[in-house]
Amino acid sequence: MTYCVAMCLDRGLVFASDTRTNAGVDNISQFRKLHYWCKQDDRVIVMLTAGNLSITQSVISLLNEQISSGDGNPDHQSLYTVPSMYRAARLVGDAVRSVRTIDGPSLEATRAGFSASIILGGQIGTEKPRLFQIYSEGNFIEASEETPYLQIGEHKYGKPILDRVAQPGMRLGQAAKLMLLSFDSTLRSNLSVGMPIDILLYERDSLEIRREKRIHQDDEYFRNLSASWSEALRMAFTTIDEFNV
Amino acid sequence: MTYCVAMCLDRGLVFASDTRTNAGVDNISQFRKLHYWCKQDDRVIVMLTAGNLSITQSVISLLNEQISSGDGNPDHQSLYTVPSMYRAARLVGDAVRSVRTIDGPSLEATRAGFSASIILGGQIGTEKPRLFQIYSEGNFIEASEETPYLQIGEHKYGKPILDRVAQPGMRLGQAAKLMLLSFDSTLRSNLSVGMPIDILLYERDSLEIRREKRIHQDDEYFRNLSASWSEALRMAFTTIDEFNV
Numbered sequence: 001m002t003y004c005v006a007m008c009l010d011r012g013l014v015f016a017s018d019t020r021t022n023a024g025v026d027n028i029s030q031f032r033k034l035h036y037w038c039k040q041d042d043r044v045i046v047m048l049t050a051g052n053l054s055i056t057q058s059v060i061s062l063l064n065e066q067i068s069s070g071d072g073n074p075d076h077q078s079l080y081t082v083p084s085m086y087r088a089a090r091l092v093g094d095a096v097r098s099v100r101t102i103d104g105p106s107l108e109a110t111r112a113g114f115s116a117s118i119i120l121g122g123q124i125g126t127e128k129p130r131l132f133q134i135y136s137e138g139n140f141i142e143a144s145e146e147t148p149y150l151q152i153g154e155h156k157y158g159k160p161i162l163d164r165v166a167q168p169g170m171r172l173g174q175a176a177k178l179m180l181l182s183f184d185s186t187l188r189s190n191l192s193v194g195m196p197i198d199i200l201l202y203e204r205d206s207l208e209i210r211r212e213k214r215i216h217q218d219d220e221y222f223r224n225l226s227a228s229w230s231e232a233l234r235m236a237f238t239t240i241d242e243f244n245v
Numbered sequence: 246m247t248y249c250v251a252m253c254l255d256r257g258l259v260f261a262s263d264t265r266t267n268a269g270v271d272n273i274s275q276f277r278k279l280h281y282w283c284k285q286d287d288r289v290i291v292m293l294t295a296g297n298l299s300i301t302q303s304v305i306s307l308l309n310e311q312i313s314s315g316d317g318n319p320d321h322q323s324l325y326t327v328p329s330m331y332r333a334a335r336l337v338g339d340a341v342r343s344v345r346t347i348d349g350p351s352l353e354a355t356r357a358g359f360s361a362s363i364i365l366g367g368q369i370g371t372e373k374p375r376l377f378q379i380y381s382e383g384n385f386i387e388a389s390e391e392t393p394y395l396q397i398g399e400h401k402y403g404k405p406i407l408d409r410v411a412q413p414g415m416r417l418g419q420a421a422k423l424m425l426l427s428f429d430s431t432l433r434s435n436l437s438v439g440m441p442i443d444i445l446l447y448e449r450d451s452l453e454i455r456r457e458k459r460i461h462q463d464d465e466y467f468r469n470l471s472a473s474w475s476e477a478l479r480m481a482f483t484t485i486d487e488f489n490v
Contacts, residue, residue: 163434177486185405189405201490232485233481236481240422243419
């Protein structure tokens with residue numbers, strides 16, 4: 001399993017993913033699930049991946065091949081040439097469908113099935129930052145004012161806190177704090193989601209990546225966040241009247 | 246879907262369940278999922294049910310038939326005659342297996358499958374109160390000091406708060422408050438879990454049911470709890486430092 005979450009804010013975008021993959025609880029590994037493509041002053045495109053690692057790695061390989069095979073041809077479609085984030089999401093959806101034509105039948109003949117989900121966000125030129133969730137069928141949805149966050153993978157444990165606090169008006173650092181709290185709840189409850197966490201904060205109109213970090217088990221900020229939150233929840237709990245009947 | 250949770254405490258047991266059943270999001274109904282059997286000064290047995298309603302209702306019908314068919318025969322096994330909660334859990338597990346022999350093959354031939362899960366708790370005579378979770382295969386586990394609560398149905402949204410706060414030393418009213426907070430998180434995130442909530446607090450060694458309530462949408466305590474908790478979480482969120490990189 002995996003947990004990835006991203007938020008679309010007035011001030012930019014924030015992305016976070018864990019790094020654990022597993023084939024059964026007795027076979028866990030560490031893999032990067034946060035990827036990005038950046039062309040300074042032109043575009044930043046960030047991708048979070050969940051589901052079958054062979055599928056999502058193939059998707060990324062296909063997208064990278066499109067980029068390198070298109071050198072010099074201005075009509076060639078790749079993440080470095082598409083004119084909008086909508087077109088970028090289409091390209092990624094098409095890549096998922098391409099992988100399905102190759103690996104889909106074999107995977108669907110087993111219990112594993114063909115499962116992959118992707119969060120794609122970024123900014124291209126003067127367009128505002130946008131955030132999409134791409135399904136294993138290649139179709140996708142876009143985050144909105146009402147629901148400024150998207151989650152993939154093991155999303156349930158970390159959803160209640162997002163539902164209560166997430167607002168498009170938050171600062172990037174506030175949103176990052178919220179997403180790390182959402183991670184903290186998930187890490188406590190599901191072994192298949194594991195540290196380190198990759199986090200990336202994209203500032204609107206910067207068109208470059210300035211704030212990115214890998215948060216390890218012993219990260220001081222994360223340890224304090226986790227301890228303070230537990231303590232704050234326990235305190236909050238005591239302030240509410242006991243149930244009486 | 247359904248959400249049920251129960252806790253085994255030094256001072257007794259607390260049970261809570263929602264009342265929503267659904268066959269697709271366009272077909273929801275209200276059904277009781279909290280049931281009990283009580284013989285004053287001898288035993289209290291409480292059951293929470295999740296999964297396919299036809300299965301869990303059949304289980305209850307079988308258990309009730311055992312009770313009425315055994316009148317006058319002291320060797321007859323029923324929830325009113327078994328000497329321990331372990332034996333009561335065996336009896337319920339056997340009832341689940343009986344329903345499987347009847348309905349299992351037809352259900353398993355479809356996408357529905359044979360799904361049912363049950364929480365069974367109570368006290369018989371001088372034995373301490375005990376709490377079990379019975380699976381659709383009829384086997385079961387018992388709650389312990391380390392994990393004093395059991396959940397069935399849509400358990401993920403409401404688990405983080407339980408993990409942080411649940412302790413066997415809590416008062417019954419505290420545990421009930423905690424379980425209602427766990428419900429609040431679940432109700433916000435999953436439409437297939439719905440009010441009213443049935444809640445039952447069993448005091449150790451009372452061997453009778455004194456504290457039971459159906460909590461409706463407009464219940465004043467629950468509305469206050471929900472509002473106070475949201476506010477407390479938002480306040481707690483602001484006390485933690487922003488993420489900075």
